[in-house]
Amino acid sequence: MRIGITFNLKDEISPASVLNSEYIEEFDKTETIDAICDVLQKNGYETVRLGSGIEIAEKIKKEKVNFVFNIAEGYGGRNRESYVPSVLEMLDVPYSGSDPLTLGLTLDKIETKKVAFHAGIPTPRYKVVRSMEDLPAVSRLRYPLITKPAWEGSSKGIYNSSRVCDQKALAESARALLEKYPNQPVLVEEYIKGREVTAGVIGNNTPRVLGLMEIVNKSGPDEDFFYSLEVKKDWERLVDYISPPRINRLLDKRIRHYALTAFKEFGCRDIARIDFRISRNGQIFLLEVNPLPGLSPEYADLVIMSRKVGVDYEDLILSILHSAFSRYGFVDRREINAKGGINYETI
Template identity: 30%
Template sequence: MEKLTIGIVFGGKSSEHEVSLQSTKNVVEAMDRTKYNIVLIGVDKSGRWHLCDESDFLNHADDPARIQLNKTNQRIAVVPGEESAQIIELQNHKPVGEIDCIFPVIHGTLGEDGSLQGLLRTLNLPFVGVDLLGSAVSMDKDIAKRLLRDAGLSVANGFVFKKHQHSLIKYETIVKELSTPLFVKPVNQGSSVGVNKVNSEAEFYQAIDEAFQYDDKLLIEETVNGREIECAILGNEDPKASLPGEILPQTDFYSYESKYINESGAKLQAPARLSEEETKRVQQVALNVFNVLDCEGMARVDFFMKENGDLIINEVNTIPGFTKISMYPKLWEITGLTYPELIDRLIVLAFERFNRKQQLKSAVFE
């Protein structure tokens, strides 16, 4: 069988840039080279695209605190309008070669929020993961919570403010409604970037200022006391749910450092210690969330499970971490799908959706 050429787009102009580098390292190592050729497209923190060599695309690759994209002189650009896009080296104006499918591994802003997906749709390229709309609404915690609430699903109580409403945010008013401690989050971020757990008025206003550094919309949420349960979803029109896992934070909460820097910052219990009935309920609600938010391909749905068994949806990640301590690949592994098999399945799903979309008419008059 002829090999497929997979373009991996990673890095990004995102606060989760370093997480993406760690994820990409693991994806590259897991890909079956009898099936795939790989083209590495590294996006630096300024948003410039680089054609990278697999042998040295990362600096300090084994140190999550120091990992860096090794930027090259081989800058690239994309040219839409053909049957499939051409990717051109800017220096010599030569095509890089035909890419069969893109595997986006950019977490967060401009990678997980629909921006990259919209570009890839315009370029007429198959790509792994959730499409434009599902990416955008899942990334925006405000919009996602509204849709989930409307579908009768439970989310944490909270308030959303935009940056121009900064003067309206009053600690005493929020505490009266939600009590303490509180969580303050940028709406459009992941990996706990800019998230703070606050117990006092001084901490509250510091957290507000920090959150507005990452987004012009923030979410202030109540603390939900419960177990942190996660479930991985895989599929398009007939998605499947993995066995659930549980995060056991060893710090005050599951912070960025706990997720990606400090390997002892949290323990991952996979599978989670749940009854058969609880497991099925987590899986069904996760599938409901996936469908409500118009997701396809993959996502990880994160819950709080309260002592009485109620499930509160925390958030949905449409490009979940693929690092060596990430839950998404671990959950599929315990469910019976190895890391290389997971990658194969994600690529198959990308082509399935692309071929389905190609059957749609794009004009009334041809």
């Protein structure tokens, strides 16, 4: 069976062409693609590196790909994560991970909050700033606040300075984001003093929580510590990852409940990482649903969590793959050619 890998590489973007140095934060290193291919090849699959450009349709036909393992982030716009899955669905090619609707919906933090509200999942109070004229409405929120681009991932646009404690700092932060990300609004949330916990969820009709992990300041307890871009870039020096997190059983159970509820409500498939903020009095707030979590064997949160709960990298990748196979009715790799795949004569 031939499995294609769709992805975006940091190395494919020339530094001279990058107007915004954060542009490639979501993209993968070659080592991640190597690691995924190694796991698949070790387990008897042939692999084809497809990338994520418009040429993937021709590559799929030429290489006779039967299935796609998708980790492509896409280029530009709030629907960028949906581009590759949309092409795969047009070609009727089975693939891993969530569908275009889920990927587009969850990348947009504003739309995510709306769906979460209707699902009964708490999120921090917020306002949307589309221009500096919208700032007066933010006065209804309680400081400290935090500013974020509306549809970026990997902490892009979220800096140590994004946590603001007064109107002047808010105006400076909002203006900077509107200038740096001119085609999207700024999300302004009430900052939740407390702890940050992420949940890994895997499966489909009956998903299960892979594990919970707390992200903490290596220097010690700090309720004002959050996962900014600067922190993520210097994670080895600044961050400790604790799994299972140091929380009571009731709080653990409630986080798991919200994680599974979010996974189902947003239509996630196969794998997702869901991030929460826990207030000092134990209230749980959803921050983000990520149905396209990083899979770097070195620094991805989901991979670090998996190792801490006893699931090695190979088992994690195969669990994602087998979960996807189950959606298409593939029992094992020998059946995909009979039950699925592509009629190459009609493309």
